[in-house]
Amino acid sequence: MKIDKVKSNLTYIHKVEVYKFNGKYYTQRAWFFNELSNYYNINLYCVLYTVDKLNLDSVEELSDNIVFYNFFEYGTTNIDFIKNFNKYKSKLSNIDKKNNIYFIHYPDGPGKIIGLLLKNAKLVIWVKSDPLNKFLRLGSFYKRIIKLFLFPFYFIYNKLISRIIFKGNLIFYTSDIIFNKKNHINQIEFISCSNFNKNVSLIKSEINKKIVFVGSEKEQKGLNILLKALNNINNNVELNIIGLDSISKKENLRLA
Known part of the structure; x- marks a missing residue:
């Protein structure tokens, strides 16, 4: 007799835009979430829109196995999150932390704040960019000069935040980004390849x-x-x- 393995609950919190159209859900790069749904019960906390028209050539259909929540209804930036801190904190507190794995992006948008609120939960963090390098590199010439003077404070801030959030959790790094080497359960290079990349006939x-x-x-x-x-x-x-x-x-x- 075949026994199916019970799927774990994975709450994926990311400011990805999802569109509800004709009873179906769509987003860009849906394959990534669909693949995860083969192994986990996915609750996707996203930016959710209900629309009457949708260009289906620019999006992909999401799996029926995924449950969607309009989590970022008050905005997706750090400022939006700080202004509505209690509302977002309340949303997160309603999730069963004992029976859920949380997946967040870092330092994407309010990822740091979400990580701090969930630091005692089972947390998986995808580090998608080096916040220190990004801080100095982006912006106009004059902004980069100002940032150069602010960099020591920003460095200490990010080191402290990452030390708290990363501790005891599973960390995935994109490509060769290694921002903090200590206190992780694991540290793995993570490259997301779509189904397109797996089609050998296209090479x-x-x-x-x-x-x-x-x-x-x-x-x-x-x-x-x-x-x-x-x-x-x-x-x-x-x-x-x-x-x-x-x-x-x-x-x-x-x-x-």
């Missing part, structure tokens, strides 16, 4: 003059660096961009 071995960029125009994605590099080579290279309908930033338009 071609021949060398050609085509480059594919997948991502947005966010500074950390490096589209501007790629465009600068292509402008400095003599060969005619075809660039295909996936993830953008059009280029909007002035610097990128100038380089394209």
Whole structure:
């Protein structure tokens, strides 16, 4: 007789936008949540919209096994979270901490505050970027100069926060990001590969003059660096961009 393994409850708290359309739920990169739902009972605490129209070419359908909650109804930024701290704290306190695993992103949005509120729960943290490097790198020239003077205080703040949140919890790092090496249950390089990447038939071995960029125009994605590099080579290279309908930033338009 086959005995099915009982799934654990996983409460995934992330400011991902989910759209309810014709009784179904959709989001970008739905495959990731759908894959998790094969192993866990997923409660997705997200930004939830009910819409009458939806471009189904830009989203994917989410599994019927996932339960959705409009958690970020008061906003998704740190300021929004601080202004409505008691409301969000109340939402989190209503979840059964003993029988739930929590999954959060760090330092994405209010991830630090959520981590502090859940520090005594079973917590899985996906560290998606280095907050210290990001703090210095992003912003205008003058903002980066100001940040350089503020950096010692920001460094101490992040070290203390991460030490509290990470302690005794399971930490996944994206790529080679290692922000804090101590007090974790584990420390694993975590690269999320969609089903597209698993389709071997799509891989071609021949060398050609085509480059594919997948991502947005966010500074950390490096589209501007790629465009600068292509402008400095003599060969005619075809660039295909996936993830953008059009280029909007002035610097990128100038380089394209």
